[in-house]
Amino acid sequence: MKSRNRTLTILVVLTLIVLTIAYVLPVYVVLVTSLKTPAEISQRQYLLLSSNLQFKNYAQAFKLILPALLNSTIITFSVTALCTLVGGLGGYYLSRTRTRFSMVLFVMVGVAMYLPYQVILIPLVQLMAKTGLALTHLGLIGSNLILNIPLASVLMGTFFLGIPRELEEAAEVDGASKIHIFFRVISPVAFPAYVSVIIIIFTQVWNEFLLALTLATPRTQTIQLKLTEIKGTFVALYNLQMAAALITLIVPLVFFLALSKYFIKGILAGALKG
Amino acid sequence: MRLSLILTDSQECFTFLWPCVKMHYTQNGIVVVRRKKTVRSKYTFIEFLIFKFPLMFFVGLLYGMLGWTIVVSFTNWHGTAPNYDFAGFKWYRLMITLDRFHVDVANNLKWLSLGVIPTVILALFIAYLLELGSFRRLESYIRTLILYPVAMSFIVTGTIWSWMLDPDKGVFNTILRGVGLDFLQGRFTTNPSTATYWLILIFVWQYLGFSVIILQSSLRTAELREMTESALIDGASRLRILLQIIIPNIRSGLLILISLLLISTLKVFDIVYIVTFGGPGTATDVLAFYMLLATFQQHLVSLGAGIGVVIFLLAASIVIPYTIYAFKKWFD
Numbered sequence: 045m046k047s048r049n050r051t052l053t054i055l056v057v058l059t060l061i062v063l064t065i066a067y068v069l070p071v072y073v074v075l076v077t078s079l080k081t082p083a084e085i086s087q088r089q090y091l092l093l094s095s096n097l098q099f100k101n102y103a104q105a106f107k108l109i110l111p112a113l114l115n116s117t118i119i120t121f122s123v124t125a126l127c128t129l130v131g132g133l134g135g136y137y138l139s140r141t142r143t144r145f146s147m148v149l150f151v152m153v154g155v156a157m158y159l160p161y162q163v164i165l166i167p168l169v170q171l172m173a174k175t176g177l178a179l180t181h182l183g184l185i186g187s188n189l190i191l192n193i194p195l196a197s198v199l200m201g202t203f204f205l206g207i208p209r210e211l212e213e214a215a216e217v218d219g220a221s222k223i224h225i226f227f228r229v230i231s232p233v234a235f236p237a238y239v240s241v242i243i244i245i246f247t248q249v250w251n252e253f254l255l256a257l258t259l260a261t262p263r264t265q266t267i268q269l270k271l272t273e274i275k276g277t278f279v280a281l282y283n284l285q286m287a288a289a290l291i292t293l294i295v296p297l298v299f300f301l302a303l304s305k306y307f308i309k310g311i312l313a314g315a316l317k318g
Numbered sequence: 319m320r321l322s323l324i325l326t327d328s329q330e331c332f333t334f335l336w337p338c339v340k341m342h343y344t345q346n347g348i349v350v351v352r353r354k355k356t357v358r359s360k361y362t363f364i365e366f367l368i369f370k371f372p373l374m375f376f377v378g379l380l381y382g383m384l385g386w387t388i389v390v391s392f393t394n395w396h397g398t399a400p401n402y403d404f405a406g407f408k409w410y411r412l413m414i415t416l417d418r419f420h421v422d423v424a425n426n427l428k429w430l431s432l433g434v435i436p437t438v439i440l441a442l443f444i445a446y447l448l449e450l451g452s453f454r455r456l457e458s459y460i461r462t463l464i465l466y467p468v469a470m471s472f473i474v475t476g477t478i479w480s481w482m483l484d485p486d487k488g489v490f491n492t493i494l495r496g497v498g499l500d501f502l503q504g505r506f507t508t509n510p511s512t513a514t515y516w517l518i519l520i521f522v523w524q525y526l527g528f529s530v531i532i533l534q535s536s537l538r539t540a541e542l543r544e545m546t547e548s549a550l551i552d553g554a555s556r557l558r559i560l561l562q563i564i565i566p567n568i569r570s571g572l573l574i575l576i577s578l579l580l581i582s583t584l585k586v587f588d589i590v591y592i593v594t595f596g597g598p599g600t601a602t603d604v605l606a607f608y609m610l611l612a613t614f615q616q617h618l619v620s621l622g623a624g625i626g627v628v629i630f631l632l633a634a635s636i637v638i639p640y641t642i643y644a645f646k647k648w649f650d
Binding site for chain 2: 052055056059060063064066067068069070071073074088090091130131133134136137138149150151152153154155156158159160161162163164165166167168170171189190191193194197221222223226247250251252253254257258268271272275280282285286288289292293296297299300301304307308311312
C-alpha cells in the first residue's frame with residue numbers, strides 16, 4: 045500500500061510540473077517580453093525579466109488597437125444583450141412546451157448550435173452586402189446574433205428545465221400572464237443562468253474571427269482582426285505583438301477569473317445537455 | 319389556500335445547475351407535493367410574437383442560408399456577380415480532382431484523430447489523478463492553470479504560439495539552445511511534413527482544460543465513487559479500476575466530449591490562418607480554410623459553397639446523432 049502511494053505521489057508531482065511548465069511558460073514569456081525593448085528581445089534572454097520595464101509598450105499597443113477595441117465592445121455588448129433576451133424568451137418556450145412543433149424546433153436549434161460558420165458564410169455576406177448592413181456595425185451584430193441565438197436558447201432552455209413548474213403554476217393560478225411569469229417569476233430565479241449565458245456568449249463573440257474577417261470594413265474592424273494585422277505588420281516587434289495579444293485577452297480572462305464558477309457552469313450546460 | 323415556499327439547495331436534478339426549487343402546498347397542516355403537470359401551451363398572439371417568433375425567425379434564417387449555400391454549390395457562380403445558372407455536379411466533380419482538396423481531407427483526418435484521441439486520454443489521466451488523491455487545494459490550482467486558455471481566442475493563442483514555435487527567434491529553440499539541448503531543436507511549423515502536427519498540439523493545449531472539466535463532472539457521481547471504493551477494498555489495482563470500472567461507467571461523458579472535440583477540430587480555421595496561413599505551400603491547409611480562399615480570393619463561389627456543403631455533411635454526421643442523444647437525455 046505504501047509503495048503504491050509513493051508512485052501515486054511521484055505521478056502527481058510529475059504531472060503537476062509538466063502542466064505548470066506547459067501552461068505558465070507561454071504566459072510568463074509573453075508577459076515578460078511585452079515589457080521589453082526590441083533591443084532587449086534580440087538578446088534572446090526570453091526568460092529574464094527586463095531591468096527597465098517598458099510600460100509604454102502597452103500605451104503604444106493600446107493606442108493602436110483602441111478603435112478596434114471600441115468596435116469590438118459595441119458589437120459584443122449588443123450581441124450579448126440581444127442574444128440573452130431572445131435566447132431567454134425562446135429557451136423558455138422550448139423548455140415549457142411539448143408539442144410536436146416545439147420538439148422539432150428544439151432539435152433544429154440544437155443542430156444549429158454546432159453549424160460550421162462556413163456553411164452559411166456565402167449567403168450571409170450576400171445578405172449583409174445587399175441590405176447595406178455590412179457598412180455599419182449592424183452587419184457584424186446581426187451575423188453574430190444569428191449564429192449565437194441557438195446556443196443562447198439551448199443554454200437558457202436547459203437551465204429553465206431545472207426549475208420546477210410548480211413555481212409558475214402558482215403564479216398561473218393567480219392569473220398572471222406568461223410575460224409576467226417570465227420576467228417576474230422565472231427570470232429572477234434563473235439569475236445565475238443568465239450570468240453564465242452572458243459570460244459564454246460574450247467570450248464567444250469577443251473571440252469571433254471568421255465573420256469579422258469576411259464582413260468587417262475598416263470602420264468596423266474587430267480586435268481579433270486588428271491583432272492579426274499587428275502580427276503581420278510588426279513582424280519582429282514581439283514586444284508590441286505580445287502587449288496587443290494580452291490586451292485582447294484581458295477582458296474574457298477577467299470574466300473567467302472573477303466568475304469562473306459561472307463560466308464552468310455555462311461550459312458544462314452547453315456540453316452535457318445540448 | 320395558503321402557500322408556503324421552501325427553497326432548498328438540492329443537488330438531485332441538475333447537479334451543476336441552479337438550485338432546484340421545491341414547493342409544498344400546506345392545506346390545513348397537510349403537506350401536499352404537487353405532481354408535475356405539463357403546462358398548457360396556449361400562446362396569445364402577443365405572447366407568440368414575444369416568445370416564439372424571434373427564435374423561429376433567427377433559426378429559420380439560419381436554415382434558409384444553409385439551403386441557399388446548397389443551391390449555390392449546384393450553380394455556375396464564379397466571379398463576383400451572383401450567377402444562379404444550374405451547373406449540376408460540375409464543381410463537385412472539379413473538387414475531387416483537385417490535389418489541394420486531397421491534402422485538405424488528409425489534414426482534416428489528422429485533425430479529427432490527433433486533435434481528439436490524445437486530448438481525451440490526457441484529460442482522462444489528469445481527471446483520474448485528481449480523483450485518486452484528495453488534493454482539494456491543488457485541484458483549484460490545476461483547474462485555473464489549464465482552463466484559462468478557454469477564455470482565449472485562437473487568434474491570441476496563435477499569435478503567442480507562432481512565436482513560441484518560430485524556428486529562428488522562437489522561444490522553444492532559443493531555450494533549447496540555451497541549455498545545450500541543440501539536437502532537440504525543431505523546424506516546427508515550417509517543416510511541411512510535420513507542420514500540421516504542431517498546429518494540432520496548439521489545439522490540444524487549448525482544449526485540455528475544457529476536456530478535464532467535462533470528464534470530471536461525469537466522474538463525480540456517488541455511485542461511481544462507491545464502486546471505486548469497494549473495488550479498492552477488494553484489492554483491485556488503480557489501473558484496473560480505471561479500465562474496468564471507470565471508463566465503462568463514464569461512457570456517456572466520454573461520448574459527449576469526443577463529439578464536442580470532433581466538431582471543434584472540424585471547424586478549426588483560425589489557428590491555421592494565423593500561424594501558417596495554410597503553408598508552407600498547402601501543407602497545413604484544411605477544408606474550412608480552403609473554403610474561404612476559394613470563395614473570397616479565387617472567386618470560385620460555387621466551389622466554395624461545395625466545400626462548405628462537404629464540411630456541413632461531415633459535421634452533421636457527428637452533430638445530428640449527438641443532438642438526438644442529448645435531447646433524449648434531456649427530456650427523460
